[in-house]
Amino acid sequence: MTELPALLWFRRDLRLRDHPALLAAAADGEVVPLFVVDPALWGPSGDVRRVYLLRSLRALDASLDGRLVVEEGDPATVLPAVAQRTGARRVHVTADTGPYGRRRDQAVEQALAAADRELVRTGTNYAIGPGTLRTGSGSPFQVFTPFSRAWREHGWPRPAESPGSARFVADAGAGVGGAHWPAEPDLGDLVLPEAGEEAAARRWHDFLDERLDDYAGDRDRPDVNGTSQLSAPLKWGELHPRTILAALSSERSAGAETYRTEIAWREFYADVLWNRPETAREYYRPQLEALAYAEPGAAFRAWSEGRTGFPVVDAGMRQMRAEGWIHNRVRMISASFLVKDLHVDWRHGAREFMHWLRDGDLASNNHGWQWVAGSGTDAAPFFRIFNPVTQGKKFDPQGDYVRRYVPELRHLAGSAVHEPWAAADGYAEGYPERIVDHAHERKVALDDYARVRA
Known part of the structure; x- marks a missing residue:
């Protein structure tokens, strides 16, 4: 009797070590390693995440000696088609716990069941x-x-044991939806670390x-x-x-x-x-949606491009556009500035981060933003308003971080870089002046919070 292969559907588990779903697939027989480029996820992703994902997939493919099958399309259509083409009766996955992933996997499970095939969830991310x-x-x-x-x-x-004797199918065929890897977007000068x-x-x-x-x-x-x-x-x-x-x-x-x-x-x-899957896009504490938010206009663009006139905020936003990553402390400072100084709804900032970050994770990113905005899981959070000057001086005491990403301030030595307005030549190299008065905007934010709370 001919042994039937098993499909291993890679998603957010792009590795071979410490991989329980791989072990479960290998126990069934030969393994067809598969990744599906899902338009529902690929479409909204920024180019930074797309490039990092593609490079990680190429590293995985190399470790599989070129055996990774890459398909494009709705997984509920692609998975049954690949299973039929290869003869696989079981599709193995690491359980997905995100809102979209849970819905998608239920649809795939139903589509496979209609073809007398099975979706097998093993392990978690x-x-x-x-x-x-x-x-x-x-x-x-x-x-x-x-x-x-x-x-x-x-x-x-x-950690799970080594896959050891796992055997991967070498000729699982080309894609049903187009038989190609997506082209890698051009990131210009943005530099990513090695993936895989x-x-x-x-x-x-x-x-x-x-x-x-x-x-x-x-x-x-x-x-x-x-x-x-x-x-x-x-x-x-x-x-x-x-x-x-x-x-x-x-x-x-x-x-x-x-x-x-x-x-x-x-x-x-x-x-x-x-x-609380709705909190990916909605307020964990709905009452704070009644705050007096501003539309994301020119001030939002200045924030997103690193032109606010507050050096540590601008350094962080420029780092994100240069590397697809931003230091966590600076994420909090920059997020606080958008919500508490510019009075912009946190969801606009969360989307901007997800567009640029190579590590854009829905749960961590959006709930981190809610934590800063005061609408999340923290018990008494809204009064936490980061002062960008004191935060810069405390965590970048010699100004090295700011000078690395804001060349207009490299002529200022030491901590003077955090207050260019206090230096006679602070604006000599074209650095923009502050777009708001932090002390004033802090009071506005707190007064508005008091109004909503009352």
Whole structure:
């Protein structure tokens, strides 16, 4: 009797190591590795995410000796067609927990069942699957600290074993929807780091060896190389958080503890999105939608292009356009400036970030924006308004970060770079003047919050 192959449908798990769905597919027999370019996801993506994804897929294809099948179209149509073409009875996936992914997988499952085939979900993209943890009363967690405590107490599995003897089909055929890889968009001068599983593993081990011990203090310093920059590999599943947590299991330093907490934040936001899928686009605290927001006009464009006249904000926005990434501390400063100084609805900023970021993750990005905007899961958040000058001086004390991305201010030494208006030659190289008065706009924001709260 001829052995039938199994399909392994890659999505946000672009790796071969620590991959339970791959092991489940390999247990069925030969594996057809497949990626579907879904127009519902590809269309809204910015070019930065498209390029990073394509490069990650090419790295995966190389590790599979050119066996990766890339199709284009609606997965509910593509998957049954590929299964019929290859003779596969089962399609294996890592469970998707996002709002669209859950709907899409249900449609694929129904389409496969109609053809007497099966969708098999194995594993999760998180250490603990979203929706797993509950409070003592059985309700979802709404605050991070108790979630983090429960997350640590629950624990997570060890990394999955090596795929070892997995056999991949070498001639699974060309695509049903067009038989081509999408063309890679031109990013101009924007430079991305190397993508793929091996590059992610190198970056992780370099961080472990060189920066983990200092992470607790350096993670907030955009002027130093103090973070792991693994957000994109985690987003695309080039590296699993379970792998990271296993490597940290014997580490007791402040840096290791802080890094575990950052992983917990990522898992918390995924859990919030699982339980409240509407909060990807809507307010977690709906009453704050009544704030007096401004239309995203000229001020929004100045913010998005890094021309606000506030150096650390502008450096962050220019970093994003140069690298497809922005330091987390500066993300918070820039987001606070848009919502609290320019009074623009957080959803406009969230969309701008998702357009430019290589690590654009719906749960982390949009709930991070809600946290800053005061409409999210934080217990008393709206009064947190970042002062861009004091934040710049505190976390970029010598101004190195600002000078790296704002060439018009490179003539200013040290912390003077954060207040060009105080230097006689601060605007000599064409840097724009401040578009708002922070102290005034802070008061406007707080007064408006008091109105809504009342």
